[in-house]
Amino acid sequence: MVDYPNVDIANKWARAVIKGKIAACKWVVLACQRHLDDLKASKKRDYPYKFDPKAAEKKILFVELLPHTKGEWALKRLKIQLEPWQKFGIAVTFGWMRKKDGFRRFRESYWEVPRKNGKSAIAAGVALNMFANDGEFGSEVYSGATTEKQAWEVFKPARLMVLRSPALVAATGIQINAASLERPDDGSLFEPIIGDPPDGQSPHCAIVDEYHEHPDSRLYDTMQTGMGARRQPMMFVITTAGHNIEGPCYELRSRVQDMLLGNVPDDELFGWIWSIDDGDDWTDPNVLIKANPNYDVSVYADFLASQQTKAINNASRQNSFKTKHLNVWVSAKSAFFNMEHWRACADDSLNLDDFSTTPCVMPIDLASKIDIAARINLFYRYEDDGRLHYYCISPWFYLPEDTVYKGDEKQAIERYQKWMNQGLLEVHDGAENDLNAIADDLVADAGNFPLTEVPYDEWGGFQVAATIEEAGYDAVKIPKTVKSFSPAMRELEAAMKGGRFHHDGHPVLSWMIGNVVSREDANNNVFPRKETKYKKIDGAVALLMGISRAMVLAGDNGANSLDNFTNNPIMVGL
Known part of the structure; x- marks a missing residue:
């Protein structure tokens, strides 16, 4: 029987993770469990995939022939010695095959790992594997990033590895250039790419480093669409976490999470996330x-x-x-x-039709005529657990056409146009939002639900309050003060954590919630602010106005009594 020691180490490590012998968050546990479950399932004739330990072993052995390029290991001229977790990731990424034709199963591999955990060495090893050790004639491998410095974070160590491996050069015929590696015998190429790549490449492998820094998915999409002529290409993403949850990295991360949870089958995607679990104390050394x-x-x-x-x-x-x-x-x-916590509250099964008898408020934030206006549909009721629950479904967002196409920030324009094309924004002609149309939309929807109030901001909502009241609904002005917003922020925070808040995952609202920043004052009060003018929070402000009124209307003042909050207003332009 042929022995594959590195694959055995990888599988043994995965079983130890499952048994809790190795500390890991749930996303790593789920990735290990998926692999072990697939190994069992692959024994069935109708299962479409099989694991090839020989292919996995080959990839691991190749990386371990490469030298270190940084730190004390490079000084001692040591070769890379992969840790068991790294062997597992490489084995799974490259060892699974399709039974029908023997080509690789996984086309995308997502590694989210904190800094200083050997990401660049792994990415360089994978890139060189795909460049010179995958049997692909005319292989094209690209290291893509948003800046030249970041693109070279993978290419530079890969180039050094080749420079310090004369046996590899002799065996493969690699030609080492200043900014590329080539194999003249078959035209294979490995080079860095910065920013938005031109069309025309036919990548066999694209390494995307620090994907969280990418403002959009153009590089990823261009590389992926260029892979159509390749039998078993690979998008290899290796990144740390970031702060842009509306960016392409977080979107890919969410795909990985849905796949690992079994919510959305994605047989050609491998991914894992090294992090801490919900409920872990980040200050705990453990x-x-x-x-x-x-x-x-x-x-x-x-x-x-x-x-x-x-x-x-x-x-x-x-x-x-x-x-x-x-x-x-x-x-x-x-x-x-x-x-x-916000993401955990998402439920895409929420449907307005199921709330036709549930009380609701429809807060509106109209502070700017030339930028985003927001209206929230917030339903509230006490559930069987005796607690007040909130349901935020199908929020509305409005933008003037001029802002969508002629705004003063490139990324904002791209974001708005994307949302418009997805039907997530209502776009009004001209340079200003049509406040009458916003009021008409609200009144039309209000007829389908037991609307209790329409909270509105005092800086813009008064312009539609008359229309709303003429239709027979109560419009309530919400002052932009700590007294109005601090209890609502604390309540939303608690409801999210406690599973009492539910939303349909609307991307625009999620982005705005994530943009809210605040700093406690001497009395522990908070108030919603935004970090920059481009990080909009209009939808979050509208939601907080709704929470504020729903608490009062539902009689839920207990722990959130306003008596502890200062009466001094903080007037902040939103």
Whole structure:
């Protein structure tokens, strides 16, 4: 019987993770469980995939022939020695095949790993594997990033590995250039790509490093669509967490999570996320090893402990520590709401038709005529658990056409046009939102539900309040003060964490919730603010107005009594 020691190590490691012998978050556990379950399923004739240990072993052995290029290992001229978790990731990515034709199963591999855990070495090893060790004639491999420096983070160590491996050069005929690697015998190429790549490439493999920094998916999409002529191409993404949950990285991450949870089958996607679990205390030293698979190997324990202590003692460092060393996503550098809690509250089965008898408020934020206006449909009721639950379904967002096409920020224009094309924005002709149309939309929808109130902001909503009241509905002005917003922010925060808040996952509202920042005052009051003018929070403000009124209308003042809050208004332009 042929022995595949590295594959055995990978599988043994996965079983240890499942049994809880190795600290790992649920996303790593699920990735291991998926592989082990698939191994069992592959024994059935009708299962479409099989695991080829020989192919997996080949990829691992190739990486371990490469030299280190950084740190004390490079100084000692040591070769890479993969850790068991790395062997598992490579084995699964490259070992699974389709039974019908023997080509690889996985076309995408997503690795979300904190900093200093050997990401660049792994990415360089994968790139060289696909360039010179995959049997692909005329292979094209690209290292893509948003900046030249980042693109070279993978290509530079790969080039150094080849320079320091004369036996590899002799065996494969690699030609080492200043900014590319080539194999003249068959025209294979490996080079970095920066920014938006031109069409025309035919990638066999695309390495996307630090995907969280990409503002959009253009590079990823161009590489993926160019792979049509390849039999078994690979999109290999390796990244840390970030703060842009409306970006393409978070979208891919969500796909991975849905796949691992079994919500959305995705047989050609491998992915895992090294992080901490919901409910873990990020200040606990024990979570460091859970999120960092190379703990005390390439990222030293005393360094992580020092970074954690600095973050505990300095609030301004907390989000940076969480994203870089614990892989916790935050959507702003000092975001108020926990976006993992927000995501956990999403339920795409929510339907307006199921709430025809449930009380609701329809708050509107119309502070700007030339930018996003928001209207929220917020239903509220006490459930069988005796707690007040909230249901936010089908929010409305409005933008003037001029802002969509002629705005003053490129990324904002691209974002708005994407949402418009997806039907997530109502676009009004000209340079201003049509407030009469917004009021008409609300009145038309109100007829289908027991609308109790329409909360509106005092800086713009008064312009539609008359129309709403003429239709027979109560319009209630909400002052932009701490007294109005702090209890609502605390309530939404608690409801999200406690599973009492439910929403349909609307991308625009999710983006805005993630943009809310706040700083406590001396009395522990908070107020919604935005970090920059481009990080809109109009939908979040409207939702908080609705929460504020729903608490009162439902009689849920208990722990959220306003008596503890200052009466001094904080007037902040939103």
